[in-house]
Amino acid sequence: MTIPRLQLAHITKRYPAVVANSDVSLTVQPGESHAVLGENGAGKSTLMKIIYGSVKPDDGTVMFNGKPVRIRNPQEARALGISMVFQHFSLFDTLTVAENVWLGLDKSLSLNQVTHSITTKASEYGLDIDPARPVHTLSVGEMQRVEIIRSLLTNPQLLILDEPTSVLTPQAVEKLFVVLKKLASEGCSILYISHKLHEIRELCSACTVLRGGKVTGVCNPQEESNASLSKLMIGAEPPALEHHERAAGQVVLQVNNLNLAREDQFGVDLVDVAMQVRAGEVVGIAGVSGNGQKELLYALSGEDCRADATMIQVFGQDAARMGPDHRRKLGVHFVPEERLGRGAVPTMGLAHNLMLTRTDAIGASGWIHTKALEAQAKAIIARFHVKAGGPNAAAKSLSGGNLQKYIVGREIDADPKLLIVSQPTWGVDVGAAAQIRGEILALRDAGCAVLVVSEELDELFEICDRLHVIAKGQLSPSIDRAKATVSLIGEWMSGLWNAEVQNHLAQEADNVQA
Amino acid sequence: MFKLEARPQPSKFWSMGSPLLALAITVVIGMVLFAALGKDPAKGLAIFFWEPIKTPYALGELMVKATPLLVIALGLAVCFRSNVWNIGAEGQFVIGAVFAGGVALLADKTTDGWIVIAILLAGIFGGMVWAGLTALLRDKFNANEILVSLMLVYVADMVLSYLVYGPWKDPAGYNFPQSKTFEAITQIPRLMQGSRVSIGLLIALLGALGLWVFLFRTRAGFAQQVGGLAPAAARYAGFSSRRALWTALLVSGGAAGLAGALEVAGPIGQLTPYVPAGYGFAAIIVAFVGRLHPVGMVFSAVLMSMFYIGGELAQSRLGLPKSLTGVFQGLLLFTLLACDTLIAYRLRFTSPLAVKGAP
Numbered sequence: 001m002t003i004p005r006l007q008l009a010h011i012t013k014r015y016p017a018v019v020a021n022s023d024v025s026l027t028v029q030p031g032e033s034h035a036v037l038g039e040n041g042a043g044k045s046t047l048m049k050i051i052y053g054s055v056k057p058d059d060g061t062v063m064f065n066g067k068p069v070r071i072r073n074p075q076e077a078r079a080l081g082i083s084m085v086f087q088h089f090s091l092f093d094t095l096t097v098a099e100n101v102w103l104g105l106d107k108s109l110s111l112n113q114v115t116h117s118i119t120t121k122a123s124e125y126g127l128d129i130d131p132a133r134p135v136h137t138l139s140v141g142e143m144q145r146v147e148i149i150r151s152l153l154t155n156p157q158l159l160i161l162d163e164p165t166s167v168l169t170p171q172a173v174e175k176l177f178v179v180l181k182k183l184a185s186e187g188c189s190i191l192y193i194s195h196k197l198h199e200i201r202e203l204c205s206a207c208t209v210l211r212g213g214k215v216t217g218v219c220n221p222q223e224e225s226n227a228s229l230s231k232l233m234i235g236a237e238p239p240a241l242e243h244h245e246r247a248a249g250q251v252v253l254q255v256n257n258l259n260l261a262r263e264d265q266f267g268v269d270l271v272d273v274a275m276q277v278r279a280g281e282v283v284g285i286a287g288v289s290g291n292g293q294k295e296l297l298y299a300l301s302g303e304d305c306r307a308d309a310t311m312i313q314v315f316g317q318d319a320a321r322m323g324p325d326h327r328r329k330l331g332v333h334f335v336p337e338e339r340l341g342r343g344a345v346p347t348m349g350l351a352h353n354l355m356l357t358r359t360d361a362i363g364a365s366g367w368i369h370t371k372a373l374e375a376q377a378k379a380i381i382a383r384f385h386v387k388a389g390g391p392n393a394a395a396k397s398l399s400g401g402n403l404q405k406y407i408v409g410r411e412i413d414a415d416p417k418l419l420i421v422s423q424p425t426w427g428v429d430v431g432a433a434a435q436i437r438g439e440i441l442a443l444r445d446a447g448c449a450v451l452v453v454s455e456e457l458d459e460l461f462e463i464c465d466r467l468h469v470i471a472k473g474q475l476s477p478s479i480d481r482a483k484a485t486v487s488l489i490g491e492w493m494s495g496l497w498n499a500e501v502q503n504h505l506a507q508e509a510d511n512v513q514a
Numbered sequence: 515m516f517k518l519e520a521r522p523q524p525s526k527f528w529s530m531g532s533p534l535l536a537l538a539i540t541v542v543i544g545m546v547l548f549a550a551l552g553k554d555p556a557k558g559l560a561i562f563f564w565e566p567i568k569t570p571y572a573l574g575e576l577m578v579k580a581t582p583l584l585v586i587a588l589g590l591a592v593c594f595r596s597n598v599w600n601i602g603a604e605g606q607f608v609i610g611a612v613f614a615g616g617v618a619l620l621a622d623k624t625t626d627g628w629i630v631i632a633i634l635l636a637g638i639f640g641g642m643v644w645a646g647l648t649a650l651l652r653d654k655f656n657a658n659e660i661l662v663s664l665m666l667v668y669v670a671d672m673v674l675s676y677l678v679y680g681p682w683k684d685p686a687g688y689n690f691p692q693s694k695t696f697e698a699i700t701q702i703p704r705l706m707q708g709s710r711v712s713i714g715l716l717i718a719l720l721g722a723l724g725l726w727v728f729l730f731r732t733r734a735g736f737a738q739q740v741g742g743l744a745p746a747a748a749r750y751a752g753f754s755s756r757r758a759l760w761t762a763l764l765v766s767g768g769a770a771g772l773a774g775a776l777e778v779a780g781p782i783g784q785l786t787p788y789v790p791a792g793y794g795f796a797a798i799i800v801a802f803v804g805r806l807h808p809v810g811m812v813f814s815a816v817l818m819s820m821f822y823i824g825g826e827l828a829q830s831r832l833g834l835p836k837s838l839t840g841v842f843q844g845l846l847l848f849t850l851l852a853c854d855t856l857i858a859y860r861l862r863f864t865s866p867l868a869v870k871g872a873p
Contacts, residue, residue, distance in 0.1 A: 303749050324752030334750070342746040355736050356751040366733040397523060 003066040005030045005158055005189040006051065011060035013046055020046035021057070022213045028158070028206075033180065033190040035200040035221055037233055038210035039429040044193045047210070048160050051191070052084045053077040064158075078104075081157030085147045085164055093136035100135055101150045114153075121149050137266030142290050148176075159183065160191040165199060170457060170490040172288070177203055195233070195430060196458075197226045209233055234430055241437055241462060244445060248465070249279035252418045252449035253300075253332075254313040258320075260299055260306060268292040268473040270299065275468055275475060277418065282440065282450040283478065284464030286457060286489050292473035293453050294337075297422050300451070301334040302327045314418065328357060331417030335408050337426065337453075339400065343407045346396035350388060351377035353395050354410060376413075384409035385435065401432035408436050418449045425459060437463050457486060471495035518859040528856040533803055533810070536850035537817070543845055553832050561831060562824030562842070572823075574709035578781055579822050581711075582607070582773035584718040584815035586797035588725050589769025591806040595729065597742035598762040602648065602663030603770040604794025605670035606641040610771025611778040612674055613640025615693060615785040618700040618778065619682065625699050633700060633779045634772060641771015642764050644670060649763040653756055659763070671790055678785050693785040702780045714776040718815075721769070722808040729808070738762065770794060796822075799847050818843065 006028040013021040020043045028034045038044045049055040051062065053071035062069055064080055071077045077084075091100050098115040105114065115131045122129050122145075129145050138146070144164065151159060161180075165173045180203060184190055194200055200207060201221045209217040209232040217232040258273040270292055277283045287293060298304035300312065302324035312320035314330045324334070336342045344353045351373045355362065361373035377391035386406045388398050395403060404425070411419060424440065425433035440463055444450050453470075454460050460467060467484050469476040469492035476497040479488075491497075541559065548558035566576045586603050593600040600606075614637035621629050644666060651657040675691070684694045702712040728735040741748040741758035748755060773793065778785060800818050804811030825839025 301750070302752065324750065326752075328752075336750055338746065341744045342750050345740055345744045345747050347743055348740075352736065355733060356740065356747060359733070362733050368731050368733060368736065370731075394523070 007063040009061045011057045013057050019213050024215055026208050028189045030189055031184050031187045032206055033184050033192055033204045035204035035207040036193045037200060037207055039234055042210040043213040044210055048162060078154055083151040083154045083156035084160040085151050086162055089143045089147055091135045091143055096132055096134050097129055097146050098131035104150050117153060118149055121152050133266060158189045162193045170486050197229050246280050248281040251276050251278050253277040256311050258307055258311045268295055270295050270473045273475040277449045277451050279449050280444060280447045281465040282444045282463050284460035284467045285453045285470050286460050286467055287470035288493055289455055291471050293470055300420055333411040333414050333416035333419050335411050335421040337422040339403050340396055344395035347394055349392035349394060351391040380409045380413050401428040404428050405432055412439055412443055416448055420451045422453045469493055516861050516863045519862045521860050524857050532853040532856055533850060536853045539849040540845045561827045565827055566820045566823045574711045576819050577711045577715050580815040580819035581714045581718050582777055582793045583797050583800050583818050585773040586770045586794055587800040587811045588721045589766030590797055590801040593762040593766045595742050595806055596738045596758050596762045598759055599660045600663050600763060600766050601660050602667045603797055604790055605667035606644045606767040606770035607774040607794045608670040608674050608790050609644040610637035610641035610774030611789045613637055614775030615778045618696040621697040621700050627699055629700055634775050637771045637775020638768040641767040645763040645767020649760050675787055678787055691787055695784045700779050702776055710781055712780050722812055726808040799843055803850055
């Protein structure tokens with residue numbers, strides 16, 4: 001009998017407000033890809049941090065390669081051969097990619113050597129990154145690449161990945177899976193945390209399901225169906241979305257060859273971006289993060305008003321020079337990707353956070369009607385089923401999903417004519433995600449124009465009528481969802497929507513075969 | 515053994531309790547200090563905390579000193595809440611005093627009492643001009659407002675010195691560096707006979723009320739604070755960061771200038787090189803001890819005023835150096851910063867046994 005690579009027994013971890021893990025046991029064999037499945041808040045991240053030594057359990061034992069170990073900190077974990085790619089990045093903003101990686105390694109290597117090995121690993125796994133760039137200029141997706149490379153450089157025996165694919169193209173996910181399968185075949189065990197069922201079923205041969213901090217099932221995901229896994233994970237299946245056919249109405253948003261130079265030096269220039277969003281349709285923009293989504297959204301929301309006035313038109317009015325509040329008066333509402341700090345002020349109450357985009361409770365002279373404000377917040381909390389301590393609960397006291405429901409609710413409640421949503425369900429649990437998507441569709445059915453920017457293809461295919469792809473600051477033509485396929489969109493994500501390029505590639509493929 | 519444990523929510527109790535605990539610790543350290551200096555701690559304490567409130571006259575003096583502190587702190591609170599770090603209120607105070615003094619010097623025997631209004635407005639304008647320099651440099655050249663405002667304090671002192679050593683020197687003043695004594699008509703009206711408390715106190719209290727309304731009941735005040743708490747959220751909402759910068763500096767400059775006017779046309783009565791008394795710096799402590807909250811700052815201004823008077827009394831009665839005031843101010847600020855840890859964290863005592871069992 002082989003000695004398990006990792007064995008957790010009866011792990012319990014209590015926090016002041018919540019029991020994150022309760023009597024959790026888990027066994028990972030050498031060379032096994034083991035999935036940990038659960039919703040956000042089920043205790044997956046805490047459990048991984050315990051294995052990685054950054055959190056100490058209140059109870060329970062950890063065995064590594066058959067020996068009981070007490071992992072006091074991540075350095076000890078790395079010394080044992082445990083490496084982790086966190087969901088929330090632990091990178092220093094002011095340092096470069098290479099310096100960040102260097103900090104996490106033992107100090108025998110010089111910075112130059114590390115830079116070199118980053119480049120090597122990066123090209124080996126197709127994780128394109130410039131080691132000299134400061135981390136604060138990277139997009140979310142790029143930061144995750146840094147984390148993945150950093151872990152691979154330690155040649156781990158056990159690699160923990162916390163939701164690693166959320167920012168990758170389908171092709172890149174395939175590539176990553178090839179890497180992970182290769183690592184596993186070389187004897188490295190993999191703990192793969194995800195809520196994406198098809199990924200787990202493709203990659204993993206064992207699965208531990210967590211719900212509310214407890215183990216609710218251990219199974220082989222390849223023998224299970226999505227439905228049965230989902231039932232273990234959330235206790236019930238999320239209701240399927242209804243997508244009614246609906247003829248799109250008048251053009252609400254018209255973007256005319258939007259050209260915009262980058263604002264900071266590591267940003268992306270927008271080149272000839274052109275699109276239309278009409279009333280009663282959901283248009284999606286797919287793409288790997290860091291390809292101009294951020295810049296496009298800043299230009300559309302009014303946070304960046306440098307474009308020529310005619311480049312963005314709302315109901316035929318030149319809007320590119322208008323500030324965010326002016327655009328809101330035209331009915332343009334925007335849900336940003338960052339919930340805390342941009343979509344909401346973390347330390348302020350939910351009611352006060354309404355006033356970022358809403359002026360309903362503000363009198364003519366700028367006087368705040370506190371009662372009306374609280375009533376409005378209460379109404380949104382009730383309508384969108386937000387779990388919160390009341391209208392004055394601080395925004396940061398809410399879980400990611402609930403705060404997202406509140407922010408989306410705040411904008412939908414304004415009866416927008418055009419709603420722009422960035423990453424509607426990033427880090428949001430399955431139930432809340434289904435609800436938010438449902439609300440977006442309801443808004444579309446009510447005749448609102450909706451633009452969704454997301455890195456989750458499943459999501460876009462679920463809610464959009466038409467899809468664009470953004471790559472290197474350029475926007476593809478739109479394609480009806482019915483005609484789009486995952487592989488096509490994936491190709492477009494690399495910028496290959498141009499017919500000539502496609503033909504050229506096809507010819508080359510033919511030549512190779514011939 | 516004990517350890518700090520993060521609270522799920524910041525504690526309401528300790529956000530109020532922390533200044534009180536800080537005060538208590540300051541008092542204890544103060545007593546130890548008195549004892550170490552060979553003085554009776556009880557007597558030392560009495561001088562700091564009882565003498566300033568013993569008689570109506572003493573109370574009045576307490577208010578005289580608390581008024582400029584409160585006025586300046588109210589303005590600074592707007593700045594600090596919007597993440598604009600104006601450290602140069604002292605300079606704005608001085609220039610406010612200079613402008614106000616300039617108007618007061620225009621008065622002669624025939625001048626009407628309305629000149630007081632002009633004096634106060636001139637003070638406000640002077641403070642705004644001085645703070646506006648900082649705002650301009652930050653806005654146009656992105657110059658750090660902490661450095662600029664602080665450096666301008668010393669420029670302001672030089673301006674004052676130039677005037678009282680030069681053009682504005684009293685010809686009948688035996689060559690002392692001071693201006694003429696202002697006409698009596700320029701005196702800020704006093705609230706009652708036998709006390710030096712002026713309508714400045716009322717202005718300060720109205721200012722506190724006004725600040726409360728601005729911060730918590732107007733959209734402009736909300737926008738101002740969002741810019742400080744979450745700049746990205748302010749940009750998302752469409753609140754202008756330039757406007758917030760200018761508002762913050764002009765309001766706090768105006769307030770500091772007003773305090774300068776109240777001082778020169780009140781207790782001082784002429785321009786001298788001793789107009790800068792450190793109120794502009796002490797008000798920073800007042801603002802933070804008062805939690806940047808209008809009501810809290812009323813109390814902390816009184817407390818800080820006690821330290822001023824206590825320091826002077828300690829000098830005359832106990833023969834201790836006047837710098838004791840600064841020691842107490844510093845102690846209070848440090849203990850407050852330490853005690854504030856309790857707002858976000860709780861202390862948990864762990865028995866030595868459990869520590870041994872832990873890895």
